Amino acid sequence: MAAVDYECQDDVAVLWVDNPPVNALSHAVREGLVKGIEQAEADPAAKAVVIAARGRTFMAGADIREFGQPPKEPFLPDVVERIEACSKPVVAAIHGTALGGGLEIAMGCHYRVAVASARLGLPEVTLGLIPGAEGTQRLPRLVGVEAALEMIVTGQPVPADKAAALGLVDRVVEDPLVDQAVAFTRTLLAAGKAPRRTRDLPVKTDHLPADFFDRFRARMHKRIRGQFAPEQAIAAVKAAIELPFAEGVKRERELFMQCMAHPQSAALRHAFFAEREVAKIPDLPADVRPREIARVGVVGGGTMGSGIATACIKAGLSVTMVERDEDAAAAGLARVHGFLEHDFKKGRIDEAELSARKECFQVSTDYAALSQADLIIEAVFENMDVKKDVFRRLDTVAKPGAILATNTSYLNIDEIASVTGRPADVLGLHFFSPAHIMRLLEIVRAAKTADDVLATALAFAKRIKKVGVVARVCHGFIGNRMLSGYIRQAGFLLLEGVPHDRIDKAIYDFGFPMGPFQMGDLAGLDIGYLLRQQRQPDPEEAPAFRVHDRLVEAGAKGQKTGKGFYIYGESAPKPNPMVAEFVREEAAKAGIARREVSDEEIIARCVLPLINEGARILEEGIAIRASDIDVVWLYGYGFPRWRGGPMYYADSLGLDHVLDRIRHYGALLGPRFWTPAPLLEKLVAAGESFRDYDRRKKAAG
């Protein structure tokens, strides 16, 4: 089947691109477009051309799977130029997403029409690239330098009506799109409109302040820090201002090739595909049908329950929350309404939508209110007895076929399921705080969880716009299990005399949004404290958390008490002097001597345990793929995306180097927390990487 079909509707030729699932600009599509334009030019009946796409979207960009393979002509810039050079007017008919190379094709066309639901953007920076088919030179000519720079450096697409307001789209039309596009084209022909070539348009700059680009960089700093491509994108847009079109295109190509060769692009492309791989569960039969989810129950309306309820309401589900008493129920209601009103205040929803959302939510103290729920998510205190009691009650009130999920952070879900008569309907849905914002959802598959329950959880994750990663039951599942090694080493570094704000700075400079002590203060130091109180202290580990515990005992629980490792006030948070005093005392008690520690060691001591524990999690089958572990850390813990995630980062360092470093710290600090994972040793011995491991496992099905 041709990737591009030619159909002449009287005097207008329509080129239909057809390359499911997202009409990526593969070699066949590029070739088909050039042939289509040549055929239309030669076709006496055709007075103009419309380029449209079949399926759910206009072209969503270059075919990312072709990157790294030997390039085949025609190259994308040549296709864009061939379309622009067409002697007859060419109109792009846009639906779904015109992204990257897809939008560049549309900007090669002389006119653009789009349906209102369409989105248009140049997201290449999210892949560590810049637009490479003249997009950085054409977009400023169509929408102005400011809007172009914003779109290219953020990679954020814009909706059709905004694109029209910016001048990127000539008309927003109703469906049927192609009929409307052909009609629009006929109005051009009737008006004697000739091809309008974007390359000939001027770049308007007279209104730009001299320090425009510096101000832009400062405004974008938090978003682009540490990344290579955004700075190249700025340079390319600058070229559009300073150079004639053809020179600008040459400059764009140079910058594009630098990005393509940069390791960050490979890491970001890994993250792109890893995120899409998580939903593929090898042993889940393809014909398993998810159960219908329309009504959701939430037990517990605290920090997590209220966020979970909000995420479900925003996805159009009706939610009933049950709390243990009227006061707690009222508090839960207020929290959820607060989150919903926040979206209204931010102008993300209008008044009508706000009240519609509030109508989908009710609170109660009667568990019977959950009798019609299709899915019930428990988010009560992290205590096994409390949770078991809740599940016994749910087992009596929930309807047959209802799914019972727990949001526990650490507890054994098989044990929780065992108190019900329906363990096949039980699993973990582990959200991350704040649950209505964080995109990660660990879907914890218990020993008896039924296949259709797992399939329902995966569909539910997509429905509430979460990235659902499947994990098996163990203490802390994937993310929190790895986190404990990271936090533990940060605690030991503290006792070795490294100030906590220096540790946080090193981790921040590595690319995380914040360091371990800032994160502890944000989540609340009392969560870890309560957990440690519930279990047998580990004499070798305990010193690493003594300072945390003493802060909590002194009432410094973090941001929620105005102080923790830092003191929070009007101005920027300041290190809490209490910490240094506790460090001196606890280091002396533990017999830990102060020593000089480099930033490189701080990073290694915090990140290597992630990799090592990740290897154990992989070998035990808790995670299906190493790339799933990467997705957990990218979406749940802010691991810098341009490093690909902890397992990809390990591959980029070389597993032999990683193993060598772990052994080095084992020799320096003792084997207890620095024993290499068996899988790591096996892979190094075989000269393999974690990606090889994933590929081998995938091939073995």
Ligand code: T1G
């Ligand atoms: N190339 C190859 N495969 C792609 C692809 C692409 N551009 N986009 C998506 N896929 C695959 C994806 O892996 C998945 O495969 C399936 O399509 C469905 O995707 C020169 C160089 C379009 C908004 O960055 O943002 O152009 O897992 O699950 O949620 O300037 O896909 O089923 O096997 O994501 O409906 C710029 C990337 C490229 C857009 C649809 N373009 N795609 O989202 O479906 S660089 C992009 C997306 C470029 C030029 C440069 C989204 C989507 P599988 P999906 P979705």
Ligand code: NAD
């Ligand atoms: P929280 O203390 O803020 O809220 C717990 C709520 O449960 C309280 O409002 C309480 O009134 C209610 N509750 C207690 N017993 C109940 C019962 N029998 N019936 C109905 N309601 C009851 O706690 P949280 O931080 O929201 O944590 C809830 C769960 O989510 C825990 O298992 C925790 O480990 C997990 N979790 C927490 C976080 C986090 O960052 N806070 C992240 C992920 C998971």
